[in-house]
Amino acid sequence: PVCRSPAGLTKQTTRTHVKPPAPPRGMTIPTLSYHIFPCLSSPDQRTAPQRHQPASKIVNLVPTDRSRGMNADYGAPTELAGPLQQRRALYQPRLPPCLQGATVRVEYGDATTTIDPTGAHAVAQAFPRTYGQRLVTFLAPDDTAGAGKAVDERPPIRVGVVFSGRQSPGGHNVVWGLHDALKAYNPHSILYGFIGGTEGLFANKTLEITDDVLASYKNQGGFDLLGRSIDQIRSSKQVSAAMTTCQNLNLDGLVIVGGVTSNSDAAQLAETLVQKNCKTKVVGVPVSLNGDLKNQFVETTVGFDTVCKVNSQLISNVCLDAISAGKYYYFVRLMGRKASHVALECALQSHPNMLIMGEEVALSKLTLMEVINKICDGVQARAELGKHHGVLLIPEGLIESIPEMYALIQEISILHNNNVPVTEIPTQVSPWAAALFQFLPPFIRREVLHFQQSFFAYCYDISF
Numbered sequence: 001p002v003c004r005s006p007a008g009l010t011k012q013t014t015r016t017h018v019k020p021p022a023p024p025r026g027m028t029i030p031t032l033s034y035h036i037f038p039c040l041s042s043p044d045q046r047t048a049p050q051r052h053q054p055a056s057k058i059v060n061l062v063p064t065d066r067s068r069g070m071n072a073d074y075g076a077p078t079e080l081a082g083p084l085q086q087r088r089a090l091y092q093p094r095l096p097p098c099l100q101g102a103t104v105r106v107e108y109g110d111a112t113t114t115i116d117p118t119g120a121h122a123v124a125q126a127f128p129r130t131y132g133q134r135l136v137t138f139l140a141p142d143d144t145a146g147a148g149k150a151v152d153e154r155p156p157i158r159v160g161v162v163f164s165g166r167q168s169p170g171g172h173n174v175v176w177g178l179h180d181a182l183k184a185y186n187p188h189s190i191l192y193g194f195i196g197g198t199e200g201l202f203a204n205k206t207l208e209i210t211d212d213v214l215a216s217y218k219n220q221g222g223f224d225l226l227g228r229s230i231d232q233i234r235s236s237k238q239v240s241a242a243m244t245t246c247q248n249l250n251l252d253g254l255v256i257v258g259g260v261t262s263n264s265d266a267a268q269l270a271e272t273l274v275q276k277n278c279k280t281k282v283v284g285v286p287v288s289l290n291g292d293l294k295n296q297f298v299e300t301t302v303g304f305d306t307v308c309k310v311n312s313q314l315i316s317n318v319c320l321d322a323i324s325a326g327k328y329y330y331f332v333r334l335m336g337r338k339a340s341h342v343a344l345e346c347a348l349q350s351h352p353n354m355l356i357m358g359e360e361v362a363l364s365k366l367t368l369m370e371v372i373n374k375i376c377d378g379v380q381a382r383a384e385l386g387k388h389h390g391v392l393l394i395p396e397g398l399i400e401s402i403p404e405m406y407a408l409i410q411e412i413s414i415l416h417n418n419n420v421p422v423t424e425i426p427t428q429v430s431p432w433a434a435a436l437f438q439f440l441p442p443f444i445r446r447e448v449l450h451f452q453q454s455f456f457a458y459c460y461d462i463s464f
Helices: 083-089 117-126 171-185 198-203 236-248 260-275 304-325 341-350 358-364 368-384 403-417 422-428 431-439 442-450 452-459
Strands: 002-004 010-012 040-042 105-111 134-139 158-163 190-194 206-208 253-258 281-286 329-334 390-395
Touching: 158 171, 158 198, 171 190, 171 253, 190 198, 198 236, 236 260, 253 260, 260 281, 304 329, 304 341, 304 390, 329 341, 341 390, 368 390, 403 422, 403 431, 403 442, 422 431, 422 442
Parallel strands: 158 190, 158 253, 253 281, 329 390
Antiparallel strands: 002 010, 105 134, 190 206
């Protein structure tokens, strides 16, 4: 490999084997799969990885597999090695004025309803006990209200918190704020974290959140304080297990941190607990990178802004590479499920050559070939200008927005639910669906058939 020095001279570089640093005291590093990264210590001392390096010579530097299971050492204090992490941990997030005092004044408003009046009756039937509750507004305490009861006179509160769904920036700060609020209310209040996501909730695997546990997770990304799972709280067995855990721990509240599916499960669980006369109150916190949970009260989901800025920086790097080489087209697929919010925000920040929005495709009822033709037209138009490079952004849920693809996957889902063998599905779909299926590349066919359950649940989520 060759690299350029600041003076513009070309010189050969050799691979430098770096001894990995010793883990912090009391911490063990598991044997996992690893990747090697080039070490850039200074402009005059650069290293680059050799191509086709034998596996036996790969240096174990950075672990890439962090899955640990419910029996792992979650919540163990870790050392913040990098200066950026240390500085980030010192940041104190700003609180709204109503939450800055020792007490909060509550004002009750009108009964809540759905944004779409046409769906109010259906929602009211699905949630007869929790629908239509009065809107609660938090206000700063006035001088006449005083400080209320003394801290020692307030009853301690027991609350559980669980991470659900995809990890998103800001999840750890939700736990941090919840812990501080409970301790300010009464120092004897307890916050339990469920290890491994909803699996820990069902199995009653808990970790008591303390200041020592939170010290190395404040303002840090990920959900690795407690771990997370993809299990939903849907079946009667899962709901019963969650309720049993809440009753055994005598919880006053259960906080579910997650996105659309997690908050939908929280709403259903809250309805069930009220029906069963369980005292636990369920609260859903919209922490999701998709940005698809917002209304007049929620500006955006926790983590959406960070994800968009990080993605925009990476896309901008790709744009620079496309301009530099002048002969490549990059197709960047962005997370976001059904909504194209992440793709749109990244496009506004990084200015790619083309953005395909799923909402516009669905509104125009474009076919798969029409979407492909639009991309080809854009490439041809740039080629006529002598530009043979570009960057295209594609949202994760684009395929669902194409009506014919959506119908095809619905047919496949019905056949899966009827226990039709995978090998026979292509012959049992409708003629037009079979033609579309054969039009797809072989690896896409395999994805649709063999990974239909996860593919359908995460990209389409038709139940919502």
